[in-house]
Amino acid sequence: MTDASRTDATKAGATKTDTTHADRMPEIPAEAYTEAQAAAAEAFRAERGVPVFGPFVPLLRSPELMQCASRMGLYLRYNSVLPLGISEFVILVVARLWSQQFEWHVHAPIALKAGVAPETARAVAEGRRPATMSADEALVYDFSIELQHNRAVSDPTYAAVVARFGEQGAIDLAGLNGYYALLAMTMNVARTGLPDGAARPLPPLVP
Numbered sequence: 001m002t003d004a005s006r007t008d009a010t011k012a013g014a015t016k017t018d019t020t021h022a023d024r025m026p027e028i029p030a031e032a033y034t035e036a037q038a039a040a041a042e043a044f045r046a047e048r049g050v051p052v053f054g055p056f057v058p059l060l061r062s063p064e065l066m067q068c069a070s071r072m073g074l075y076l077r078y079n080s081v082l083p084l085g086i087s088e089f090v091i092l093v094v095a096r097l098w099s100q101q102f103e104w105h106v107h108a109p110i111a112l113k114a115g116v117a118p119e120t121a122r123a124v125a126e127g128r129r130p131a132t133m134s135a136d137e138a139l140v141y142d143f144s145i146e147l148q149h150n151r152a153v154s155d156p157t158y159a160a161v162v163a164r165f166g167e168q169g170a171i172d173l174a175g176l177n178g179y180y181a182l183l184a185m186t187m188n189v190a191r192t193g194l195p196d197g198a199a200r201p202l203p204p205l206v207p
Helices: 035-048 063-078 084-097 101-113 118-125 135-150 155-190
Strands: none
Touching: 035 063, 063 084, 063 155, 084 101, 084 118, 084 135, 084 155, 101 118, 101 155, 135 155
16 A cells, blocks of 8 residues: 555545534434334433434434444444454544544544554544554554545455454454444534534644
8 A cells, every 4th residue: 555545534534524504413302203213212222321312313314224323333333353442443543534523522532541542543633644553553544544545445455454353354344434434424414513512623634
């Protein structure tokens, strides 16, 4: 992979997202739920122990899609073959690529707690290839950047991921990229806001 092909998050994340307007799809009052939305919200709470939040608020407009997305997320976060720190690192990479403030706001503290170094997270936030990555982080970073930028993964990167994490790991890694891109796209479309009082954690990227 050449330096040009891994311009980190800069090129893919340089597309400006309009975040100056109000949330397009705010939380739906429970009394306004359709029957399908009420059932989906109750199932979500039963599975996760919390009410519908974040990306699932706009996704609730399509209740079955929200439930499917939630179940996929639970697998990718807690049951994939990838270590938690690696999964959370990938989520940060995706959040930066899509300039998704809420996704970063939620997952950056989890990533740091799971072992991602602060300087590594800071470089990703700034759209730079981190110089402080572990070998595993560098491997999944290259895989994610190639997949998101090039829409494909090179033979050397693919072989290295399979050698380290197996074929299931390669698929779980592709799934993480796709799933968190889906959530990022959903929130960018909906203009999902940050919790009240939270500062925007990701700086603007300069093309």
